[in-house]
Amino acid sequence: MDIIVCVKHVPDTTEAEVRIRPDKKDIEKEGLPLKINEWDEYAAEEAILIKERLGGTVVAITVGPPEAEATLRRVLAKGADMAIRVWDGSLEGSDGYVIAKVLAKTIEAKGLKYDLILTGAQAADDGFAVVGPMLAELLGIPHATLVKKEEILDGRVRVHRELEGGLEEVVELELPALLTIQTGINEPRYVSVMGIRRARKKPLEVLSLSDIGMGPDEVGPAGSWLEVEELFLPPAERVAEIIPGSPAEEAAKLLEILKSRGLI
Amino acid sequence: MMVGPIFVLAEHRAGELRDITFEMLTKGHELAEGLGTELVAILLGHEVDGMAQELAKWANRVLYVSDPLLKNFNADAYQAVLAHLIGERKPILTMIGHTAYGIDVAPSLAVQLGLPIATDCLDLCFEDGRLCVVRQVYGGKVNVRARLKEASSYIVTVRQAAFQPGEYGPLSGEVERVECPIKEEPKGRKFIGIVTPPPGAVDITAADVIVSVGRGIRDKENIPMIEELAELLGGVVACSRPIVDKGWLPKDRQVGSSGKTVKPKLYLAIGISGAFQHVVGMKDSELIIAINKDPKAPIFRFSDYGIVDDLFKVVPELIKQLKEIKGQA
Numbered sequence: 324m325d326i327i328v329c330v331k332h333v334p335d336t337t338e339a340e341v342r343i344r345p346d347k348k349d350i351e352k353e354g355l356p357l358k359i360n361e362w363d364e365y366a367a368e369e370a371i372l373i374k375e376r377l378g379g380t381v382v383a384i385t386v387g388p389p390e391a392e393a394t395l396r397r398v399l400a401k402g403a404d405m406a407i408r409v410w411d412g413s414l415e416g417s418d419g420y421v422i423a424k425v426l427a428k429t430i431e432a433k434g435l436k437y438d439l440i441l442t443g444a445q446a447a448d449d450g451f452a453v454v455g456p457m458l459a460e461l462l463g464i465p466h467a468t469l470v471k472k473e474e475i476l477d478g479r480v481r482v483h484r485e486l487e488g489g490l491e492e493v494v495e496l497e498l499p500a501l502l503t504i505q506t507g508i509n510e511p512r513y514v515s516v517m518g519i520r521r522a523r524k525k526p527l528e529v530l531s532l533s534d535i536g537m538g539p540d541e542v543g544p545a546g547s548w549l550e551v552e553e554l555f556l557p558p559a560e561r562v563a564e565i566i567p568g569s570p571a572e573e574a575a576k577l578l579e580i581l582k583s584r585g586l587i
Numbered sequence: 588m589m590v591g592p593i594f595v596l597a598e599h600r601a602g603e604l605r606d607i608t609f610e611m612l613t614k615g616h617e618l619a620e621g622l623g624t625e626l627v628a629i630l631l632g633h634e635v636d637g638m639a640q641e642l643a644k645w646a647n648r649v650l651y652v653s654d655p656l657l658k659n660f661n662a663d664a665y666q667a668v669l670a671h672l673i674g675e676r677k678p679i680l681t682m683i684g685h686t687a688y689g690i691d692v693a694p695s696l697a698v699q700l701g702l703p704i705a706t707d708c709l710d711l712c713f714e715d716g717r718l719c720v721v722r723q724v725y726g727g728k729v730n731v732r733a734r735l736k737e738a739s740s741y742i743v744t745v746r747q748a749a750f751q752p753g754e755y756g757p758l759s760g761e762v763e764r765v766e767c768p769i770k771e772e773p774k775g776r777k778f779i780g781i782v783t784p785p786p787g788a789v790d791i792t793a794a795d796v797i798v799s800v801g802r803g804i805r806d807k808e809n810i811p812m813i814e815e816l817a818e819l820l821g822g823v824v825a826c827s828r829p830i831v832d833k834g835w836l837p838k839d840r841q842v843g844s845s846g847k848t849v850k851p852k853l854y855l856a857i858g859i860s861g862a863f864q865h866v867v868g869m870k871d872s873e874l875i876i877a878i879n880k881d882p883k884a885p886i887f888r889f890s891d892y893g894i895v896d897d898l899f900k901v902v903p904e905l906i907k908q909l910k911e912i913k914g915q916a
Binding site: 334336337338340341343350419420423447448449450451452453455456457459460461464465466467468469481483484485486487488489490491492493494495496497500506507510547548549550551552553554555556557558559560561563564565566570571573574575577578580581584586587 | 600660661662663685686687688690691693694695697698699703704705706707719720722723724725726727728729730731732733734735736747773774775776777778779780781782783784796802820821828829831832833834838839841844845846847848852853860870874875876877881882883885887888889890891892893894895896897900901904905907908909912
């Protein structure tokens with residue numbers, strides 16, 4: 324089973340304070356920790372699990388600047404066989420459609436063989452949730468999104484898709500196919516610093532746009548369907564009154580509020 | 588020049604139209620009035636005449652395709668039928684829910700037709716014929732206003748609960764049945780079935796008090812502290828998605844779009860950042876209090892009260908003081 328897994332290196336904003344840049348086109352990324360997109364971590368793990376079960380190869384691809392290699396090294400340390408990073412300055416500001424095109428062109432240009440392509444269900448930064456299904460459409464293969472369980476059958480893959488309200492939809496796709504992976508499908512393994520160091524021996528190829536037969540006018544804002552006008556802070560649905568004080572004072576005040584409402 | 592209609596893809600499951608359908612129709616109605624064009628509900632399924640009649644109250648026209656091939660949702664079949672309808676009727680905009688069904692079909696449809704798409708939209712408007720959208724980035728911490736590349740037709744997916752289903756009409760729209768453009772089941776994809784989860788030991792939707800815990804709890808070892816607090820408050824423990832992903836609490840405790848929707852008298856959110864997928868399942872609770880050390884955490888935008896502090900200091904205090912109160916009583 325030959326598998327391609329597409330991953331993204333993203334700013335980790337779960338616990339960080341997010342500030343909007345003065346030109347309002349993006350957030351200040353300086354100082355934010357960067358890491359593998361959470362959904363892609365599960366996708367990479369699933370690819371390695373399938374390889375361990377059935378044999379074959381795993382190739383990781385990312386579209387990103389040199390620092391994105393940290394994410395590729397992580398996937399190599401998990402057990403991928405090789406990695407490809409595609410970048411050009413003109414890719415800055417690309418939407419999901421452009422990224423899908425770049426991935427499709429990379430797979431074609433390198434003549435990569437695959438039975439399965441895995442991506443995360445969405446990215447933690449832009450949250451488009453489009454790259455996987457768009458890539459499948461560009462390659463002319465079937466896809467299923469939000470996959471939380473997979474079983475490889477003879478020439479097919481049976482997947483459970485996560486629906487709203489805890490339901491699951493079971494579908495079968497003909498291979499080759501593309502799956503977008505939902506968090507929780509597996510338990511991503513621990514990757515040690517030593518493991519990442521050892522993975523430095525594995526091949527990591529860097530490609531430019533011309534290597535994959537694309538030009539700068541097809542990517543970035545020029546090739547994108549979506550053009551950012553401005554970022555702004557979301558309005559509040561409720562205005563939270565912030566309870567001040569030490570932890571003891573905060574707790575006391577909170578309990579007072581509950582008492583006044585008859586909740587304790 | 589005559590502007591094309593606005594399409595809204597009706598979403599239904601187990602014979603019921605889902606809320607997102609009416610939310611999109613309401614927004615679609617407003618946009619259609621602004622552009623002076625028709626609002627068209629698109630309904631795909633099998634034996635869906637009843638639903639078509641219901642939709643007619645909400646749209647100027649209902650286009651419906653009823654065929655055994657469309658009995659169950661299948662992204663490939665839906666895509667083929669939608670591509671046909673869009674090609675034939677040339678809508679200015681096609682609205683699809685940003686749901687498990689919607690995001691399985693919309694992005695590949697957009698690529699097939701070469702039509703600009705924006706996903707997970709919170710708001711939409713037309714400016715000089717160009718579609719503008721509002722969406723969220725960075726886990727709901729920031730909103731972005733974006734414009735789509737100029738085109739004759741656009742596709743969007745719409746976030747659930749972004750619009751309130753409004754009061755207008757009834758429109759008594761014309762119901763038009765369209766011959767199914769596909770004749771056989773898609774080759775690459777086959778529907779097998781729907782799996783319903785077994786009922787859990789605790790029904791969190793029935794609780795008056797919910798103490799809910801998120802990623803901020805850091806370790807499974809810390810969950811008992813939350814359980815103790817919940818017990819002292821006479822409530823139950825629930826959680827956000829990462830806690831279930833890690834296997835620290837069972838799936839039936841998950842609040843949010845892929846879990847349960849709850850409306851307790853008190854929702855105490857501890858160490859929960861407030862990603863939309865969680866918030867949509869709890870935002871209509873009577874009283875919402877959040878404890879989070881990040882003052883910019885989105886959860887505070889949905890809370891009545893907030894404590895910006897370390898939960899590992901505040902929760903033990905709450906437990907201690909609650910015990911004192913109970914001891915006195």
